[in-house]
Amino acid sequence: MPIADPINQLAERFAAAIKTAFPEVGDDAQTLIAASRQPEKGDFQSNAAMPLAKRLGMKPRDVAAKIVAAADLSGLAEPLTDESIAGPGFINIRLDAGALADMLGSMDTADLGLPPAEEPTTVVVDVCGVNLAKQMHVGHLRATVIGDTIARIHERLGHTVKRQSHVGDWGLPIAMVTAKLLSLEDAGALPDPLTLDDLNRLYKQAQAECKGEGRALAFITKHGGNAKLTAELESINAEADEYLSKAKSTLVALQGGDQRVHAMWRRLYDITMEACLAQCARLHTMITDDDSAGESTYATELAGVVDDLLARGVAEESDGAVVVRIEGLAEPCLIRKSDGGFLYATTDMAAIRRRVQQLGADQVIYCVDARQSLHFKQVFAAATMAGYATKPGMADPARLEHAAFGTILGEDNRPFKTRSGETVKLVDLLDEAVARAGGALEGRTHGLSPAEQATVAEAIGIAAIKYADLSNDRVKDYVFSYDRMVAFEGNTGPYLLYALVRIKSLFAKAEREGIAFDASAVIRLDAPEEINLALELLRYGKAVAAAAESSEPHRLCAYLYDLCTAYSSFYDKCHVLNADTESTRASRMRLCDLTGRVLADGLATLGMPTVERM
Numbered sequence: 058m059p060i061a062d063p064i065n066q067l068a069e070r071f072a073a074a075i076k077t078a079f080p081e082v083g084d085d086a087q088t089l090i091a092a093s094r095q096p097e098k099g100d101f102q103s104n105a106a107m108p109l110a111k112r113l114g115m116k117p118r119d120v121a122a123k124i125v126a127a128a129d130l131s132g133l134a135e136p137l138t139d140e141s142i143a144g145p146g147f148i149n150i151r152l153d154a155g156a157l158a159d160m161l162g163s164m165d166t167a168d169l170g171l172p173p174a175e176e177p178t179t180v181v182v183d184v185c186g187v188n189l190a191k192q193m194h195v196g197h198l199r200a201t202v203i204g205d206t207i208a209r210i211h212e213r214l215g216h217t218v219k220r221q222s223h224v225g226d227w228g229l230p231i232a233m234v235t236a237k238l239l240s241l242e243d244a245g246a247l248p249d250p251l252t253l254d255d256l257n258r259l260y261k262q263a264q265a266e267c268k269g270e271g272r273a274l275a276f277i278t279k280h281g282g283n284a285k286l287t288a289e290l291e292s293i294n295a296e297a298d299e300y301l302s303k304a305k306s307t308l309v310a311l312q313g314g315d316q317r318v319h320a321m322w323r324r325l326y327d328i329t330m331e332a333c334l335a336q337c338a339r340l341h342t343m344i345t346d347d348d349s350a351g352e353s354t355y356a357t358e359l360a361g362v363v364d365d366l367l368a369r370g371v372a373e374e375s376d377g378a379v380v381v382r383i384e385g386l387a388e389p390c391l392i393r394k395s396d397g398g399f400l401y402a403t404t405d406m407a408a409i410r411r412r413v414q415q416l417g418a419d420q421v422i423y424c425v426d427a428r429q430s431l432h433f434k435q436v437f438a439a440a441t442m443a444g445y446a447t448k449p450g451m452a453d454p455a456r457l458e459h460a461a462f463g464t465i466l467g468e469d470n471r472p473f474k475t476r477s478g479e480t481v482k483l484v485d486l487l488d489e490a491v492a493r494a495g496g497a498l499e500g501r502t503h504g505l506s507p508a509e510q511a512t513v514a515e516a517i518g519i520a521a522i523k524y525a526d527l528s529n530d531r532v533k534d535y536v537f538s539y540d541r542m543v544a545f546e547g548n549t550g551p552y553l554l555y556a557l558v559r560i561k562s563l564f565a566k567a568e569r570e571g572i573a574f575d576a577s578a579v580i581r582l583d584a585p586e587e588i589n590l591a592l593e594l595l596r597y598g599k600a601v602a603a604a605a606e607s608s609e610p611h612r613l614c615a616y617l618y619d620l621c622t623a624y625s626s627f628y629d630k631c632h633v634l635n636a637d638t639e640s641t642r643a644s645r646m647r648l649c650d651l652t653g654r655v656l657a658d659g660l661a662t663l664g665m666p667t668v669e670r671m
């Protein structure tokens with residue numbers, strides 16, 4: 058927890074005041090301290106009087122008056138008077154500028170008043186989760202970017218974090234494309250070099266071949282039929298059956314460790330993952346090959362999971378299939394099909410067991426599309442019932458959480474697609490954002506070489522995309538707009554990066570003018586903009602903690618944006634290097650320095666690339 062926090066300190070004083078004024082309520086009265094809704098009347102307010110009045114059967118303003126009379130805020134805030142009471146019984150509080158400056162001084166440490174957790178926990182974050190033979194598309198942006206940021210936030214708080222990418226690398230669809238590749242190889246027709254685009258194309262082709270025209274045939278038969286058409290569809294279907302049984306036998310060979318099949322699968326895996334990890338790196342995330350824990354890595358455990366659950370009565374047979382029934386959910390969790398095949402849920406059961414019992418997770422956070430919410434409800438409940446979510450020797454299960462995210466929409470409010478209606482490839486999306494960032498930089502970056510310009514454009518483009526994704530409420534859908542995200546004004550990535558650049562250039566200018574920075578100068582807060590900036594700075598620790606608690610990076614984004622807005626008003630109103638006196642200049646330089654460090658730390662915690670100039 059943050060050290061220097063005015064709200065906590067005020068809460069202590071108010072708790073004491075309430076105890077003195079109303080000994081009968083004891084320790085459990087809420088102090089309800091919050092940022093003031095009327096900044097001209099105070100910095101904070103306590104809303105304690107209203108619920109207390111109800112409880113005591115008194116008038117709220119009378120309760121407020123008694124709290125005011127009993128409160129001792131010396132050394133922290135200006136003394137309370139009857140004037141402090143407003144409306145139905147709010148108590149307005151104006152912090153003492155000296156106390157505020159002291160708190161700011163105490164957050165001016167290397168960790169910015171946010172020390173590592175005293176009791177670090179282990180957090181597993183499910184990130185990325187691409188599927189083999191498919192290009193990363195816009196949907197993977199969120200699982201990758203938000204997942205990595207959630208991981209970084211917990212790391213910032215000193216917890217042990219393990220990222221896990223649940224790669225879709227197993228099962229019948231993968232066997233279909235593997236079979237396709239093998240038959241092309243037999244025919245000497247395998248593309249060389251084999252690229253992810255080839256795989257993507259062959260994947261779709263294999264899917265179509267195995268699917269056949271069963272529905273079309275049924276339709277035609279139902280409506281009287283047409284001999285020629287029927288014959289044609291029947292022959293397509295017969296072929297599809299063959300493809301499908303080939304794929305099934307390929308799956309069996311793969312599971313049995315057949316060398317040639319496995320080598321082809323491995324090739325598929327390597328090509329996909331090389332491209333995927335390159336994009337993870339380009340997105341400035343800390344997702345590496347070590348974090349890949351694909352479905353294939355659980356393949357040998359699935360039969361054991363089902364047998365174990367059956368043996369212990371957690372699962373039961375139902376029409377030849379095996380299910381786990383969950384209280385309160387109409388749909389049971391299916392873990393084995395009647396043909397003996399395992400499912401997505403079976404693998405996730407094994408994954409929970411590994412994550413909790415081997416990786417030691419106290420908390421597992423799944424950053425996955427909201428459309429999978431029923432799936433996670435089912436597997437969380439089933440795994441908890443099975444004891445897979447509980448560490449050996451512990452009484453309580455780990456905290457399992459679906460950090461669900463919404464869909465990225467196009468300007469037409471429908472899922473974001475290319476003009477021709479195809480899903481947008483992530484590479485294309487990133488390239489476009491970088492190109493637009495380059496355009497927005499035109500004429501701004503004097504004296505940079507073309508290579509340096511390109512580096513800056515890359516950082517800004519990536520920051521723009523990431524920030525747009527992170528700053529929107531995670532569970533909501535949002536409309537993707539290049540123009541909005543690369544703007545240098547407003548709640549955007551480039552705006553925050555630019556604020557940091559401006560602070561850095563202030564210090565560069567100071568150095569050129571021979572003005573030294575004094576890290577121990579006395580901080581004095583006079584102007585309302587200085588006080589407001591100080592109050593924002595002191596909120597940092599809580600903003601990070603709140604983002605961690607709710608797995609909502611947008612809370613940290615909103616905080617950093619507020620901080621930059623407060624800084625910008627301060628910078629507009631208060632001269633820094635040209636301040637009237639040397640002590641004012643030194644004090645303001647400390648405000649600038651602290652703002653720069655909090656902003657840099659916050660941006661790093663979000664996983665944003667930064668630049669020196671823009």
Ligand code: ARG
Pocket residue numbers: 183185186187188223224225405408423425
């Ligand atoms: N591969 C999955 C998909 O594309 C995402 C994996 C999510 N993680 C998990 N443990 N199920 O939908």
